[in-house]
Amino acid sequence: MTPDHAIEVDALSRRFGAFTAVDAVSFDVGRGEIFGYLGANGAGKSTTIRMLCGLLAPTSGDAVVAGARVSTSPEAVKRNIGYMSQRFSLYPELKVRENLEFFGGAYGLFGRHLNTRIAETLDRVGLHGHAEDRTSSLPGGMRQRVALAGAILHEPGIVFLDEPTAGVDPVARRRFWSLIRELASAGTTIFVTTHYMDEAEYCARVGLMVAGRLPALDTPEGLKATYVPGDLFVLRGPGAHADDARARLLAVPGVVDVATMGAGLRARCAADAHVRGDALAAALPAEVEVEPDTASLEDVFLAVVDAEAQARGAARAFGEGD
Ligand SMILES: Nc1ncnc2c1ncn2[C@@H]1O[C@H](COP(=O)(O)OP(=O)(O)OP(=O)(O)O)[C@@H](O)[C@H]1O
Ligand SMILES: [Mg+2]
Known part of the structure; x- marks a missing residue:
């Protein structure tokens, strides 16, 4: 010791x-x-x-x-x-x-x-x-x-x-x-x-x-830097409620993930893509407010659980692990 x-x-x-x-x-x-x-x-x-x-x-x-x-x-x-x-x-x-x-x-x-x-x-x-x-x-x-x-x-x-x-x-x-x-x-x-x-x-x-x-x-x-890397933005307002809002945001180069957050959406973007909030707003069919957001340990928790589930799924597919 x-x-x-x-x-x-x-x-x-x-x-x-x-x-x-x-x-x-x-x-x-x-x-x-x-x-x-x-x-x-x-x-x-x-x-x-x-x-x-x-x-x-x-x-x-x-x-x-x-x-x-x-x-x-x-x-x-x-x-x-x-x-x-x-x-x-x-x-x-x-x-x-x-x-x-x-x-x-x-x-x-x-x-x-x-x-x-x-x-x-x-x-x-x-x-x-x-x-x-x-x-x-x-x-x-x-x-x-x-x-x-x-x-x-x-x-x-x-x-x-x-x-x-x-x-x-x-x-x-x-x-x-x-x-x-x-x-x-x-x-x-x-x-x-x-x-x-x-x-x-x-x-x-x-x-x-x-x-x-x-x-x-x-x-x-x-943990946040490793498991929830990149830049986060929260989008709120009519544009974020459009049926295809998620798909439109995911089509913006650099956006890696879009999730529901409260009454709006949260987009995670690759750090090296330098995505700007107004590029996200422009992708939506109606007005939105865009604000930068920060990762929480809850995000980390969910990301780690997801990564483990995927790793185990992959191990099973190859006949390894439990
Ligand atoms: N004496 C025991 N005999 C059989 N299984 C046990 C025993 N003690 C714990 N386990 C099992 O081991 C696992 C881990 O239990 P543990 O109590 O360590 O979890 P935990 O992370 O503290 O959960 P929680 O957040 O609910 O307190 C559980 O599936 C539990 O049912
Ligand atoms: Mg316990």
């Missing part, structure tokens, strides 16, 4: 019977990095996390997490990391303090030190004064912060957060993410899964899983 890497993953795989949930994924995560792990339902994100947390043995491959090998030293891995599981990890009938005492006990914190850490951590996550509240009485966003407090109580160097903001409102999500950024800037490595693309934008790098594999991994900007 190099001093710069908090996590090193080497061809990590997990099968359940004949089914391969995680298929030889390899990547590194830097110290203090916010690393996002994206993928559709069932892609293999939680299975990867459970292996990296020492909770599930790999079928093959290995990973070094916080200096310990998951295959041979899962107990050391567990002690050195914090984990907020996808399924809710709090006892709703217990008070906030009692839930945190439970986490503390699991990590070997007791007595005065545990009480101090509970007070410090509740402050840290903005829950000062809530120690005696019954957990079930708190709104969802606050409960997520109690669960985060449980994961960071023992001051781990790496925290794994499996869909930590699922189902909470946008204001609570933003607040949760400012806590995540504070933790990372204090040196904690964050490994986080999410289905919210706006949250993925906050990550330094993003890995994108498709059916157990990890075909794409880069900064958000790098």
Whole structure:
């Protein structure tokens, strides 16, 4: 393990019977990095996390997490990391303090030190004064912060957060993410899964899983440049509603793709074609407004899933792959 890497993953795989949930994924995560792990339902994100947390043995491959090998030293891995599981990890009938005492006990914190850490951590996550509240009485966003407090109580160097903001409102999500950024800037490595693309934008790098594999991994900007290259324009107005608007735009030299976007169309053009917005407007039979647009991680996600489906289709056509 190099001093710069908090996590090193080497061809990590997990099968359940004949089914391969995680298929030889390899990547590194830097110290203090916010690393996002994206993928559709069932892609293999939680299975990867459970292996990296020492909770599930790999079928093959290995990973070094916080200096310990998951295959041979899962107990050391567990002690050195914090984990907020996808399924809710709090006892709703217990008070906030009692839930945190439970986490503390699991990590070997007791007595005065545990009480101090509970007070410090509740402050840290903005829950000062809530120690005696019954957990079930708190709104969802606050409960997520109690669960985060449980994961960071023992001051781990790496925290794994499996869909930590699922189902909470946008204001609570933003607040949760400012806590995540504070933790990372204090040196904690964050490994986080999410289905919210706006949250993925906050990550330094993003890995994108498709059916157990990890075909794409880069900064958000790098992913956009690779998977949604070129210039984007949005066209709105009567011209964009013409029956043959898509075909007319695709006939403009340099236009590579036209998709529906809101009440209009979005055209993607090859960068080296230097297509201008007025050339697109001129191709349509009626007035349109044309505005330049930028790629989103949602575009990237769809492009990666498409590319993987095509690659698998091609492999099948040649009698290879699954
Ligand atoms: N213990 C298990 N036994 C059999 N199959 C499993 C087991 N755990 C997970 N799987 C399967 O492995 C695949 C990956 O599951 P995983 O929970 O890792 O996906 P995920 O990316 O976290 O999905 P989600 O976004 O829905 O949380 C799924 O098809 C799931 O049904
Ligand atoms: Mg999951």
